[in-house]
Amino acid sequence: MLSRLLRVAxxxxxxxxxxxxxxxxxxxxxxxYAFYYPTPYINQTVSKVPVAVVDFDHSGKxxxxxxxxxxxxxxxxxxxxxxxxxxxNAMAREEIFGFMVIPEDMEKNLRRGEQVSLNIFTHGAxxxxxxxxxxxxxxxxxxxxxxxxxxxxxxxxxxxxxxxMAMRDPFPISIQTMFNNTGSYSNYVVPCxxxxxxxxxxxxxxxxxxxxxxxxxxxxxxxxxxxxxxSMPYRYFGRxxxxxxxxxxxxxxxxxxxxxxxxxxxxxxxxxxxxxxVVFLFAVINFGMVVSQxxxxxxSSMQLFLYLSIPILFLANFSWPSYLMPTAMQxxxxxxxxxxxxxxxLTIEQMGGDIYDVAPKLYALAIQAVIYxxxxxxxxxxxxxTHFKTGDM
Numbered sequence: 001m002l003s004r005l006l007r008v009a010x011x012x013x014x015x016x017x018x019x020x021x022x023x024x025x026x027x028x029x030x031x032x033y034a035f036y037y038p039t040p041y042i043n044q045t046v047s048k049v050p051v052a053v054v055d056f057d058h059s060g061k062x063x064x065x066x067x068x069x070x071x072x073x074x075x076x077x078x079x080x081x082x083x084x085x086x087x088x089n090a091m092a093r094e095e096i097f098g099f100m101v102i103p104e105d106m107e108k109n110l111r112r113g114e115q116v117s118l119n120i121f122t123h124g125a126x127x128x129x130x131x132x133x134x135x136x137x138x139x140x141x142x143x144x145x146x147x148x149x150x151x152x153x154x155x156x157x158x159x160x161x162x163x164x165m166a167m168r169d170p171f172p173i174s175i176q177t178m179f180n181n182t183g184s185y186s187n188y189v190v191p192c193x194x195x196x197x198x199x200x201x202x203x204x205x206x207x208x209x210x211x212x213x214x215x216x217x218x219x220x221x222x223x224x225x226x227x228x229x230x231s232m233p234y235r236y237f238g239r240x241x242x243x244x245x246x247x248x249x250x251x252x253x254x255x256x257x258x259x260x261x262x263x264x265x266x267x268x269x270x271x272x273x274x275x276x277x278v279v280f281l282f283a284v285i286n287f288g289m290v291v292s293q294x295x296x297x298x299x300s301s302m303q304l305f306l307y308l309s310i311p312i313l314f315l316a317n318f319s320w321p322s323y324l325m326p327t328a329m330q331x332x333x334x335x336x337x338x339x340x341x342x343x344x345x346l347t348i349e350q351m352g353g354d355i356y357d358v359a360p361k362l363y364a365l366a367i368q369a370v371i372y373x374x375x376x377x378x379x380x381x382x383x384x385x386t387h388f389k390t391g392d393m
Contacts (some may be wrong), residue, residue, distance in 0.1 A: 008238025013246065015209055025205035025302075030250045033197045038262045041186030046132040048076040052099040054087050055080055059107035065144050069100065074136040091123060098122035098133035100141075110148050128185060179265060179350050187264055187350075192318045194254055195345050199284050199338050200309055202247055206288035207301030209239075236289065236380055243285050251277045259349070267352030275355055276344055276362065283337040283365045286372035293379040316342045340364040 016026045053069060055062050070077045078096055081087045087099040101119040109116050120137045122130040180187045255273060259266040295301045314320065315333040322330055333339040344361035347353035355362070 004234050005238045005241060008234055009242040009245070012209070012239045012242035016205075016242075016246065019209065021208045021302075022205060025201050025208055026246065029201040030197060030247075031253075033201075034194065034254060034258050037193055037197075038186055038190045038258070038264075041184070041190065042262070044184035044186055044263075045074075046128050046185075047073050049074060049098070049129050049132055049136075050078045050096045051075045051133055051137075052079045052081055052087050052090060052096045053077055054084055054099055054101045055082065056104040057102050057106040061107035061110060061144070061148075062102045065102060065140060068140040068143060069137060072136040072140060074132040087121075091121070094123070097126060097129045098137075100137045110145075116145075181265075186262065189319075190262070191259075191264055191346060191349060192316060192342050193313070194258070195280075195342050196309070196313055196316065196338055198247060198250060198254075198280075199336075199341070200305055200312070202243060202281075202284050203288040203291060204302050204305050206239075206243065206285070207292040207295055207305075210292065232377075232380055232384055236377060240282075240285050240289065243288075244281050247281050247284075248277055251281075255349070265350045268349040269352070269354070272348045272353065272355050272358065276341075276348055276358065279362050279365045279369065280337060280341045280344070282369040283341075283372065286369050286376050287337060289376035290372050290379060293376070293383050312336060312338060315339060318342050318346070334364075337365055337368055340368075 016022050051069070053066050055066065066077060066080060069075060075098075079086075079090065081090075081099075084101065087096070087101075090096045091099065099121055101121070103116065103118070106116050106118075118137070118141050120134055122133045124130055251273070255266070255268070258264070291301065315329065315336060316338045317325070317333065322333070325333075340361040344358040344365070347358050347361075351357075
């Protein structure tokens with residue numbers, strides 16, 4: 001029994017490296033995208049964004065503020081203009097991506113204790129740049145205002161600067177970002193995409209190799225082989241075993257190599273990750289086995305699932321909270337293993353969670369695996385009895 005199962009698995013695995021389309025999906029895609037996608041984000045955080053300052057005050061305080069902005073890590077002050085139109089034209093040419101306007105009489109108003117409004121303009125088409133510029137300019141302005149206020153309190157109350165700081169800010173707030181200390185975009189998005197790479201390449205790969213036995217017989221040298229004519233349970237579970245072992249290697253590769261190479265936070269223990277891998281791969285493999293019975297031509301699966309990659313990415317609920325999605329989209333997302341796999345992966349890998357922390361997600365994946373297993377077996381049995389007139393796999 002075990003030897004028959006292993007023989008089917010070994011034969012299926014050999015097809016991974018002999019069929020060009022299968023090599024592309026089941027071998028090359030998992031490796032290529034694991035390096036390709038994180039590479040643009042090697043710098044991790046946005047820094048040295050070109051900006052400018054429009055100075056209408058021309059005072060010592062305005063020059064101090066400009067120096068503080070020049071020292072900020074997120075931005076780089078490329079120019080100081082005297083007119084708004086100059087900064088607007090520079091941003092239209094994308095020489096800069098934002099600018100701050102220092103109003104006239106800023107220093108005088110500060111000395112009189114009056115409120116001063118600084119205007120910050122950013123290039124809204126670039127969300128990451130918009131946030132970095134706004135944060136940098138706001139921090140500089142708040143720091144300058146706080147310094148001025150502390151000086152006034154120290155002079156008026158005749159107290160040391162440390163006490164003046166405590167009087168000015170009696171409840172200082174220290175914000176610590178958990179699980180993504182650098183606040184980098186790569187730590188936020190790439191680990192989620194890695195799960196989707198595993199899912200999409202596996203589903204398309206299963207469809208490419210063909211689910212229905214009649215379609216797989218296009219290979220003349222395998223048409224009369226003992227493995228291709230093996231009984232249905234051995235064919236189904238033998239093929240599933242080949243995919244499972246193959247993608248266990250990918251998960252281990254991502255966990256041990258990709259996370260270390262690109263410095264992603266990795267706090268996951270081996271046991272929770274192993275349990276996750278088993279449940280996740282069973283769900284995806286059975287889902288792929290179900291879908292593979294539907295297509296009469298293997299090119300159709302690639303065309304469909306490649307175009308669905310972006311919608312599936314959004315349905316994974318990591319880029320937008322699921323409770324803000326329409327009910328119909330939430331219901332649709334429950335069909336896909338990635339909906340539960342992405343938060344489970346992040347909880348284990350980046351938050352250091354254990355099995356109990358991801359139990360609800362693992363239960364959902366297990367339910368999917370059982371449902372798709374039953375559907376896959378039923379569809380496979382049905383397809384085995386169907387005579388195909390099309391399908392040039």
